[in-house]
Amino acid sequence: xxxxxxxxxxxxxxxxxxxxxxxxxxxxxxxxxxxxxxxxxxxxxxxxxxxxxxxxxxxxxxxxxxxxxxxxxxxxxxxxxxxxxxxxxxxxxxxxxxxxxxxxxxxxxxxxxxxxxxxxxxxxxxxxxxxxxxxxxxxxxxxxxxxxxxxxxxxxxxxxxxxxxxxxxxxxxxxxxxxxxxxxxxxxxxxxxxxxxxxxxxxxxxxxxxxxxxxxxxxxxxxxxxxxxxxxxxxxxxxxxxxxxxxxxxxxxxxxxxxxxxxxxxxxxxxxxxxxxxxxxxxxxxxxxxxxxxxxxxxxxxxxxx
Amino acid sequence: xxxxxxxxxxxxxxxxxxxxxxxxxxxxxxxxxxxxxxxxxxxxxxxxxxxxxxxxxxxxxxxxxxxxxxxxxxxxxxxxxxxxxxxxxxxxxxxxxxxxxxxxxxxxxxxxxxxxxxxxxxxxxxxxxxxxxxxxxxxxxxxxxxxxxxxxxxxxxxxxxxxxxxxxxxxxxxxxxxxxxxxxxxxxxxxxxxxxxxxxxxxxxxxxxxxxxxxxxxxxxxxxxxxxxxxxxxxxxxxxxxxxxxxxxxxxxxxxxxxxxxxxxxxxxxxxxxxxxxxxxxxxxxxxxxxxxxxxxxxxxxxxxxxxxxxxxxxxxxxxxxxxxxxxxxxxxxxx
Numbered sequence: 001x002x003x004x005x006x007x008x009x010x011x012x013x014x015x016x017x018x019x020x021x022x023x024x025x026x027x028x029x030x031x032x033x034x035x036x037x038x039x040x041x042x043x044x045x046x047x048x049x050x051x052x053x054x055x056x057x058x059x060x061x062x063x064x065x066x067x068x069x070x071x072x073x074x075x076x077x078x079x080x081x082x083x084x085x086x087x088x089x090x091x092x093x094x095x096x097x098x099x100x101x102x103x104x105x106x107x108x109x110x111x112x113x114x115x116x117x118x119x120x121x122x123x124x125x126x127x128x129x130x131x132x133x134x135x136x137x138x139x140x141x142x143x144x145x146x147x148x149x150x151x152x153x154x155x156x157x158x159x160x161x162x163x164x165x166x167x168x169x170x171x172x173x174x175x176x177x178x179x180x181x182x183x184x185x186x187x188x189x190x191x192x193x194x195x196x197x198x199x200x201x202x203x204x205x206x207x208x209x210x211x212x213x214x215x216x217x218x219x220x221x222x223x224x225x226x227x228x229x230x231x232x233x234x235x236x237x238x239x240x241x242x243x244x245x246x247x248x249x250x251x252x253x254x255x256x257x258x259x260x261x262x263x264x265x266x267x268x269x270x271x272x273x274x275x276x277x278x279x280x281x282x283x284x285x286x287x288x289x290x291x292x293x294x295x296x297x298x299x300x301x302x303x304x305x306x
Numbered sequence: 307x308x309x310x311x312x313x314x315x316x317x318x319x320x321x322x323x324x325x326x327x328x329x330x331x332x333x334x335x336x337x338x339x340x341x342x343x344x345x346x347x348x349x350x351x352x353x354x355x356x357x358x359x360x361x362x363x364x365x366x367x368x369x370x371x372x373x374x375x376x377x378x379x380x381x382x383x384x385x386x387x388x389x390x391x392x393x394x395x396x397x398x399x400x401x402x403x404x405x406x407x408x409x410x411x412x413x414x415x416x417x418x419x420x421x422x423x424x425x426x427x428x429x430x431x432x433x434x435x436x437x438x439x440x441x442x443x444x445x446x447x448x449x450x451x452x453x454x455x456x457x458x459x460x461x462x463x464x465x466x467x468x469x470x471x472x473x474x475x476x477x478x479x480x481x482x483x484x485x486x487x488x489x490x491x492x493x494x495x496x497x498x499x500x501x502x503x504x505x506x507x508x509x510x511x512x513x514x515x516x517x518x519x520x521x522x523x524x525x526x527x528x529x530x531x532x533x534x535x536x537x538x539x540x541x542x543x544x545x546x547x548x549x550x551x552x553x554x555x556x557x558x559x560x561x562x563x564x565x566x567x568x569x570x571x572x573x574x575x576x577x578x579x580x581x582x583x584x585x586x587x588x589x590x591x592x593x594x595x596x597x598x599x600x601x602x603x604x605x606x607x608x609x610x611x612x613x614x615x616x617x618x619x620x621x622x623x624x625x626x627x628x629x630x631x632x633x634x635x636x637x638x639x640x641x642x
Contacts, residue, residue, distance in 0.1 A: 108517060138523035144514045151537050151637045160519075166528035201638030212518065219522050232641070 050246050053269050056085040059253040060105065060140075060223055065119035067100050067109060074100045076277040077119070082223060084253040087245060089268030089285070091258060093305065097277040098257045102225050105255065106140035107133050123223070141216035142225040146232055147208035149200035149215070154192050157200045157211060158182050161218040178218065185251075186214030187244050206237025213244065217252075224248065226256040230263065242267050261301060265289050273297045367617065374614020377607040383615070387568040387593070393605050399612050401569045402593035405485075406554050406619070408582075409564070409589055412489030413496055413553040418546055420493070421500030426530055428501070429508040449498035453491075457562035460491040464563070473584055474573045483565040485583040491559050496549025503548065507541025508534060512640055543630040547623045554619060557591040566592050568603075590616045 060082035067075040075097040082088055082105075090098040100109060107128060109115040121128045128136055149157050155172070158179040163170050179196075183189040188210045192203070200211055209229055216224055226245065230238040245254055246267050258264050264271055265285060272282045273296075281288060281297045292298040299305060338346055382398030390396040424441065432438040464473055465482030473484035511534060519529040535542070560566060565586025572581040588596075590612050595601050597609035 106521060108521060111517065111520065134523040134525055136523075137521055141523075142518075142521035144518055144521075146512065146514055146640065148512065148515045148518045148640055150515070150519070150533050151634075151639070160524075160532060161522045165525055166531040199637045201640065205641075215518075215522060225521075 050267060050269075053085045053249065055250075056083040056269075058082070059084045059124060061120075061122040061125075062101070062105070063120040063122065065101065065104060065117065065121060067097070067104055067118075068116040069100075069112070069114050074115075074277055075104070075274075078274070078279040080272055080279065080282060082253050082255055083270075084222070085250055086269040087249050087254045087256060087267050089256050089258055089264040089271045090274060091261060091264050091271060091300075092274035092280075093300070094259075095276075096274040098272075098274050099227055101274070102227055102255060102257050103142075105223065105225055106137045106142055108137075108142065138219040139221055140223040140225060141219050141221040142227065143209070143212050143216050143229050145228040147205055147212055149203070149208050149211050151199065151201055153197045154183075154200045154203070154211060155179055155196040157215055158218045161215055182214045182218035183211075185217050185248070186210045187240065187247075188214055204237070206233050206240060209233060209237065209241060210244065213241070217248075221252055223253045223255065226254065228257055228259055231259060238263070261289075273300060275300070367621075370610070370614050370617050373610040374617070376610075378611040378614055382608065382611055386570075387603075393607060396603070396605060396608070399590065399593045399597075399608065399615075402588045402590045402612065403615065405564070405570070405587040406589040406591070406616075408485055408587070409489050409492060409560070410550055410554050412485060412583075413492040414546060414550055416490065416493035417496040417500055417549050417553075418542075421497050421545060421549070422504050422535070422542060424497075425501045425504035425508060426535070429505055430526060430530055430534070445498050445501050448494055449502075452558070453495050453556050454558035454562070456491050456494055457559040460487055460559065460563045463487075464490075471584075474571075474586070481565075481586075483563050483586050485564065485585070485587060488559055488564040491563055492553045492556055495552050495556055495559070499548040499552060500542075500545035503541045503545030504538055507538035510541075511537055515640065540627075540631045540634040543627045547627045550623055551620055554589070554616065555591060557595055560589050560592045561595075564588065564592070566596075568593075568596070 058081050062078055062080040062082070065075060065078050066073060078097075078101060080088070090102060092098050100115075103109045104117050105121060105128075109117055110133070123131065123136070123139065128140075131139075150160060152160070159170075159172070159175050161182075162175050162178055180189055180193075183192065188207060191207060192198075192211075200208065203211060209232075213224075213226075213229070229245075230241055233241070242263065245256065248254055249269070256264075256268070268285045270282065271285045271288045273280045273288065273292075273294075275296055281292060281294045283293070288297065289301055292301060338349055341349070379398070382400070383403060384400045385398035386401045387399055388395065388397035424445065428438055428441060461482050463469065464484070464487035465480050467478070467480055469482075470480040472486040474481040515533065515537075516529055519533050520526075524532075565571065565588075567586045567588055569588070570582055571586040573584045574581070576584055594609045594612045594616065597603045597605050597612065599606055601609075
């Protein structure tokens with residue numbers, strides 16, 4: 001200790017061989033001239049590999065919905081359709097109201113006391129305010145940004161959803177097929193089938209998030225809401241979950257909020273761009289990214305602000 | 307929205323201020339060698355105080371251990387105290403030991419469910435807000451009241467004719483001192499600690515975990531019952547342990563509200579458990595006080611023996627909480 005002089009030396013990060021800035025966004029650079037590069041949006045590469053939806057059925061209808069938090073209007077008179085067979089992606093900068101809109105689809109906004117929703121949201125032509133909240137939330141389930149399995153075993157996480165409210169009834173044996181099927185639909189069963197008794201919070205982040213999707217699917221929902229489900233995950237887990245989301249769109253209507261424009265481009269069939277509570281543009285993904293109608297959208301998808 | 311590509315600015319060559327060999331320093335942990343003098347003095351003080359308190363704690367435990375082993379005879383644990391002229395005749399402290407157990411069990415049986423319920427209401431419901439604030443300050447007030455004041459208040463309540471069935475009464479005069487009375491007041495001593503601990507546990511659960519449960523159609527009650535309270539198990543255990551520690555360590559309420567006899571004084575004519583619970587009694591703390599040189603019994607050797615038993619009970623509680631915490635760690639927690 002005595003041998004060191006003062007002031008102590010600053011500890012520097014030494015990078016022997018600095019890597020070149022990697023091709024983080026190859027999709028943007030290699031615009032291979034399918035006519036839209038001139039639009040300047042940047043989303044021109046053929047990264048998008050999902051097939052066009054085979055069908056689409058209108059399940060939910062967002063009709064002139066506003067949400068106020070006290071004096072602040074977080075969502076301003078938004079109208080949108082939500083269809084089964086398709087993935088709908090809500091994009092926009094932070095604080096633009098996309099998460100609030102998503103949460104009002106299963107009346108989670110009501111848990112925030114200051115939130116005042118107005119307008120109508122229909123699920124299969126029934127106003128969701130007419131549906132008992134717990135019933136609605138089983139038909140419209142949600143996956144959150146942070147993986148949040150419950151602190152119990154993998155099996156119990158799913159079984160909790162299948163059981164009646166706080167009850168412990170319905171024994172393990174009788175629930176087994178339903179639990180397995182939910183895990184299977186979330187693409188997790190093969191990985192955890194031998195460890196169903198292990199604590200869920202000891203799974204990897206990507207597995208935890210797929211468990212949360214499995215949990216949301218176990219309720220046999222009609223609409224699945226995803227609030228930035230991949231933002232806490234590494235690229236590999238993200239890809240697994242994206243594939244899963246695309247696979248799910250035929251069975252449930254999928255609405256995903258994402259911060260990640262590439263992600264929206266990769267998996268969404270329709271995209272809604274929100275800005276400061278307004279719905280600026282709603283269009284198919286190819287159209288919105290390829291040839292945005294609005295100036296704001298063009299700036300946003302080309303990275304001018306965010 | 308795309309993050310800018312991550313680049314590392316080129317690092318200038320090490321300048322001449324770098325002492326030779328500085329970059330060869332080993333170990334991943336930052337050494338205090340690079341700190342300023344005042345920081346290093348602060349660190350040294352922290353270390354010194356920490357070691358000092360460890361030494362004090364170890365000294366107390368070791369001293370009581372030695373004294374306890376020297377003076378504790380197993381038969382003391384099952385021999386009640388008796389009148390006598392020397393230590394061979396005065397018996398042990400079995401009544402005090404059982405008294406401590408009874409008071410602890412009764413006190414925690416009242417305080418734990420009440421405390422959990424209050425904490426859950428404060429954190430999960432807490433509406434109307436004014437009522438929640440009043441509840442909070444009430445709990446804080448109870449935590450601040452010295453137990454002797456609670457004891458005095460207890461004598462007023464439990465001497466009332468309406469509560470005569472909880473203690474001994476003769477010719478319309480209610481004695482007002484019994485295990486019921488002492489346990490009721492002792493539960494108030496434990497309550498704030500339990501509420502605080504459970505609240506802390508509930509508050510540490512991220513909001514999105516609750517919402518994940520609501521979002522699959524669960525009610526608040528079901529979420530609390532099946533998700534929140536099981537998650538808080540370590541904090542519930544901690545609260546119960548702290549509360550128990552306070553209950554078995556309290557002397558003032560025992561002296562004032564339990565009658566502080568040296569033996570059980572069951573009420574004649576009452577059915578079995580109630581004859582004891584309605585009667586007066588004693589606990590280990592009271593026995594230690596009475597057996598210490600200032601007390602009426604003045605037999606310090608037995609005071610050491612009883613204090614040693616008291617210490618063992620507290621250490622056992624600590625160990626139990628440790629087990630609960632360790633088990634909870636195996637389940638893991640959420641990343642924030």
